[in-house]
Amino acid sequence: MTNTPTxxxxxxxxxxxxxxxxxxxxxxxxSAAARxxxxxxxxxxxxxxxxxxxxxxxxxxxxxxxxxxxQDRRREPCAQDLCELASEVAGALAGRADGRPLFLLGHSxxxxxxxxxxxxxxxxxxxxxxFVSAARPPAQDWEEPDLTGVGDEELTxxxxxxxxxxxxxxxxxxxxxxILRLLRADHRALLRHHGAPDAxxxxxxxxxxxxxxxxxxxxxxxxxxxxxxxGHEIAALAGGHFALLxxxxxxxxxxxxxxxxxxxxxxxxxxxxxxxxxxLPDLVRELMLAGLAGRTPGLPTDLTALEAAARAxxxxxxxxxxxxxxxxxxxxxxxxxxxxxxxxVPRMLRGTRRADTSVTLFGQRLPVPVLLAPLAAQxxxxxxxxxxxxxxxxxxxxPMVVSTFASRTLEEVARAAGDxxxxxxxxxxxxRAVGESLxxxxxASGYGAIVVTVDAxxxxxxxxxxxxxxxxxxxxxxxxxxxxxxxxxxxxxADADTTATVLRWAQISTDPTLTWEDLAWLRRLxxxxxxxxxxxxxxxxxLALEHGADGVVVSTHGGRQLDGAVAALxxxxxxxxxxxxxVPVLMDSxxxxxxxxxxxxxxxxxxxxxGRPYVYGLGLDxxxxxRHVLRCLLTDLGLALALTGCASLADAGPHLLVDxxxx
Numbered sequence: 001m002t003n004t005p006t007x008x009x010x011x012x013x014x015x016x017x018x019x020x021x022x023x024x025x026x027x028x029x030x031s032a033a034a035r036x037x038x039x040x041x042x043x044x045x046x047x048x049x050x051x052x053x054x055x056x057x058x059x060x061x062x063x064x065x066x067x068x069x070x071q072d073r074r075r076e077p078c079a080q081d082l083c084e085l086a087s088e089v090a091g092a093l094a095g096r097a098d099g100r101p102l103f104l105l106g107h108s109x110x111x112x113x114x115x116x117x118x119x120x121x122x123x124x125x126x127x128x129x130x131f132v133s134a135a136r137p138p139a140q141d142w143e144e145p146d147l148t149g150v151g152d153e154e155l156t157x158x159x160x161x162x163x164x165x166x167x168x169x170x171x172x173x174x175x176x177x178x179i180l181r182l183l184r185a186d187h188r189a190l191l192r193h194h195g196a197p198d199a200x201x202x203x204x205x206x207x208x209x210x211x212x213x214x215x216x217x218x219x220x221x222x223x224x225x226x227x228x229x230x231g232h233e234i235a236a237l238a239g240g241h242f243a244l245l246x247x248x249x250x251x252x253x254x255x256x257x258x259x260x261x262x263x264x265x266x267x268x269x270x271x272x273x274x275x276x277x278x279x280l281p282d283l284v285r286e287l288m289l290a291g292l293a294g295r296t297p298g299l300p301t302d303l304t305a306l307e308a309a310a311r312a313x314x315x316x317x318x319x320x321x322x323x324x325x326x327x328x329x330x331x332x333x334x335x336x337x338x339x340x341x342x343x344x345v346p347r348m349l350r351g352t353r354r355a356d357t358s359v360t361l362f363g364q365r366l367p368v369p370v371l372l373a374p375l376a377a378q379x380x381x382x383x384x385x386x387x388x389x390x391x392x393x394x395x396x397x398x399p400m401v402v403s404t405f406a407s408r409t410l411e412e413v414a415r416a417a418g419d420x421x422x423x424x425x426x427x428x429x430x431x432r433a434v435g436e437s438l439x440x441x442x443x444a445s446g447y448g449a450i451v452v453t454v455d456a457x458x459x460x461x462x463x464x465x466x467x468x469x470x471x472x473x474x475x476x477x478x479x480x481x482x483x484x485x486x487x488x489x490x491x492x493x494a495d496a497d498t499t500a501t502v503l504r505w506a507q508i509s510t511d512p513t514l515t516w517e518d519l520a521w522l523r524r525l526x527x528x529x530x531x532x533x534x535x536x537x538x539x540x541x542x543l544a545l546e547h548g549a550d551g552v553v554v555s556t557h558g559g560r561q562l563d564g565a566v567a568a569l570x571x572x573x574x575x576x577x578x579x580x581x582x583v584p585v586l587m588d589s590x591x592x593x594x595x596x597x598x599x600x601x602x603x604x605x606x607x608x609x610x611g612r613p614y615v616y617g618l619g620l621d622x623x624x625x626x627r628h629v630l631r632c633l634l635t636d637l638g639l640a641l642a643l644t645g646c647a648s649l650a651d652a653g654p655h656l657l658v659d660x661x662x663x
Contacts, residue, residue, distance in 0.1 A: 022092040024071075027051040030175025032061035034128070034259050036103045037093065039065045039110030039117075041134075041242075042190060042415075043180075047069060048107070048245055060259055061100075065089055069619035082109075082193045083557070093117070094124045101128045103259055107244055109190050111135030115227065118201045128262045130201055130228070131255065133208040133237075133244040134216050137223035156180070198415065204230035206258055209252065210243035211236055225388070225623045229395055232624055257293040258473075261286065262279045283635040296352070298308035299620055299628050303592050303613050305638070306629065310616035317381040317470035322615050324464030331556050335590030338567035339439040342599050342657045347645030355641035356648040359607055361584050362529035362550060364448055365420060366607070369635060369649055370597060373558075373588050373609035374425035374451065377478030379407035381619035388571030389618055392626035394420025395398035396634065401425050401451055401609065405478040405509075414445040414481075423449040425533070427456065428518060430511035437487035439526050450526060451553065452519065455534025457512045460561040479505045479627065516547045523548025525574040531586070535560075536571045538578035544575030555584075558589050558611055569600060594636025598644060601652040 023037070023044040032584055037055070038049045046064035053062035069078035078087040093102065106114030111132035112119040118130050205228040207221045218234060225232040235254055237243040237311050243349065244251045287297060300309055311319050325332035359369045372393050379385035393400040399421035402413050410424060426444035428437045438452060465471065472478045474500060482488045482505050492504055511518070532544040533553035541552050554568050554575050568589040576585050587600050590607035600608050610633065617625035641649075644656050 009354070014124045022066055022089055023096070024066050024289070025063045026050045027056075027062065029061040030057055031058070031332070032100065033059045033263060034101045034103060035254065036060055036062045036105055036259065037065065037089075037114075038062060039089075039104070039106040039114045040067060041108035041110055044107070052245060052248040052252060052290055055248035057256055060256060061494075065113070072349050073431045077109070081129070082113050083116055086113050086120060086295035089113070089379050090117045090120035090124075093121060094454060100261060103127060103131065103255075103262075104601035105131040105133065105255070106135065107133045107226050108135050108241070110191060112138055112190070114200075115201065115543075118203055119199065122202055127201075127203050129230075129258060130203050130205045130294075131208060131258075132205065134210060134213050134218060134225065134241050136220050138199055138227055139197040152484040155387075162369075198418075200227050200229050202229050202415065204228065204262075205232050207232070207234045208237055208244055208254070209234050210239050210241060211578050212238075212240045213243070215241055221283065222622055224390060226384075231627065257290075257295075261289045261293075267374045276538070283631050291433070295603070298629070299625060302630050303629065303632055306616040306620070310619045314381060314619045317468045318472075318619070320464035321377070321380055321470060321472060322375070322612060322619070324462045325559040325563075326460040326462055326561055330558065330563050331561075331565045331567070332559030332590075333648065334565075335556060335559055335569065336592075338569035339590055339592075339596050339599055342569075343659070344595060344598060344602075344640070344656055345658055346643050346645055350645035350647070352642045352645055352647050355638055356647055357638060359649055361606060362449055366399055368637070369605075370398055370630075370633065370637070371423070371607060371609050372398055372400040372614055373611035374401040374453075374613055375615050376405035377407050378401045378615060378618060379471040379477050380472050380624045381615050382625075384622060385618075386413045388415035388623035390414075390420065390422070390612065391418075391627050392614075392623045392630060393422075394418050395627055396630040398610075398630050398634075399423065399448075402447070403478075405473065407472075407480055408443055409480045409484045409616065410438075410447070411445050411484075414447070422447050423451050423531070423659065425451040425453060426522075427510050428455055428514060429508045429520065430513070431487070431491065431508040431519075433487040434485060434508060436525060437485050438481060439522075439528075441481075441485070443526065443528060447528070449529040449531055450522070450549075451531045451533050452522060453557075454514065454519075455555065455557050455561050457510055457514050460557070462560060463565070473505065473509075474502055475500060479509075482509065494634075516543055519544065519547040519549065531584070535575060536566055536568065538574045541555060541575045542576045545579060545583065552579065552589040553588065553609060554585065554605070555609070556589040569603065572600065594633055594638070594640040597637050598646070598652055599657060601649055602654055602656045 026049070038052070039045065040048050046066045049062060049064040056062055067079055068076040102121065103115040104118050108111065112133065112135060114130060115138055118127050121127055145163060174342065177367060205224055207218065207224050209218060209221050221234050237247065239247050287301070290296070300306060307323060357368045359366050372373045372389065382388055386402060387408050390400055390413045390524035394417045401423045402410055403425050406413060414422065424447040426435070426438060433564060442450065483501060492501060521533065529550045530548055531551045531553060532549045534555050534557060535541050535544060535552045536554060536556065544552050552575065554572050556562070556565050556568050568587050572587050577587060584606050585604060586607050586609060588611055589602065589604045591597060591608050591610055592613060597608050614626050614629045619625070621628065641652070647651050
């Protein structure tokens, strides 16, 4: 692909006159429960999948795509455009739909054709899962030369290094010539294919990565995550680039396991009368089914164990930045102790099958009472930073609060979030023109509220950061919203270098002289809901409302500001009493589990902000790690509500709680 991928138009799918021209079934299985449609690599034929077809069980039928210009279609020219090829295949598949669930698998170049085909088939009921083997993501530059400039001998030597073609075939001049003809034709189509960075499929996606593949790495394959809304995983195969085809005895069980899991999940959902999977039981069922196949989760499901797991893989200074607290850490410890001191009382036989977890805040209906807290500079945990977090949040229905000090611009995060709900957290700069510009950009980018943080006008004394001498901001990470801002740039000299830019940011990024009147100024600036974050005293909550706030967040900033402060959970009830029952009150600091969320709701919170655990997940496995953390949290929350007899969030109240000693 080119170095500057652009959105390529996807031709509409059209039924093929003769589907058999496009699909070859080596081992027809009329009673099979599912069909796996396979797309060959560049220069490959449908015959490449014959051995894999034979290795699959009787309940899975394999159909292989026959590209033009080979096998019994040699009279036709080879494909010139991958999207046109996908359109023909999608038409053929739609034309022979028989109700059996479809699974697509693409090898090497075929992964891109399979991806485009899956997008087209979403108009015809979609596919259950997309498998891709040894292919870089659609929007990634392949960085390969045009093979028209590579001689036959050099190209044949490259094929020998890559493997997959028996030596007798390469040694035969006629056969080798035909292989090179097909390879060059497909490669030309590949180089012309421009993958759109925001192209996505709804189906879950499994990347089959061979451990000894000389062309592709795990790091490259991680880019597939941005091209699916249905979940992403990387599954390991032994061998080289053609491991999928050369080792069918190993790849067939892996494919079979995923297909059967998906079929079971679909059947359970159908029996439940739902249009899609039930999110709360799904994770438990999914992990148990995976256990039957000998697979266990890659990350802990105990959300309190994530910190230790992240410590083992994150750079020490990055981990210190994310995990550090103020002073002796007393406020952070108090935050957890406040949750541990309170116990939930289970209720029995309440007839609660599935709790309604939705909540309305500022006129916005949110699917869960959990939002991702605004944590700055997430690129210290993972190269994709907030963009990966936004995709995971959108996929799980969790609203994201994006920090002013994000390592990606608020526009980039909005694009990654798509239709996912999002709010913008504002540190009000001392340069009011920059502050106004940030608010206008948030409004233009679809953010649903402004969360102004008021407890960090002075940076807390944080030994973990001080001992490592590490600030991501002074190294240019976490200031993207400023360097991209026209009002901020206007305050820089024309020849400003990186040092001058960072110094300018340090001078104006926060304002230690803020008063309640500044909040009133912000209220006049925007019609978006205004939420004040960092409230612990009831009088401050009343003052926030008097000066224009629509809601408050009870927070200790995760214990990062004042050492020895009151725990947020302990301050929650008094703040709720001060503002009354109708003002939205959120809380953060110390929330780790679904039971913690229920305790916060019982003490008066409408919702919680969830912080460090999702960043630990980001550090452990990028977008997939964040998604894992959120799925665990929401599953735990749903079960905690059900086990306390709550059919909805409104049922959670102080009656659910006792002191930890049972009094």
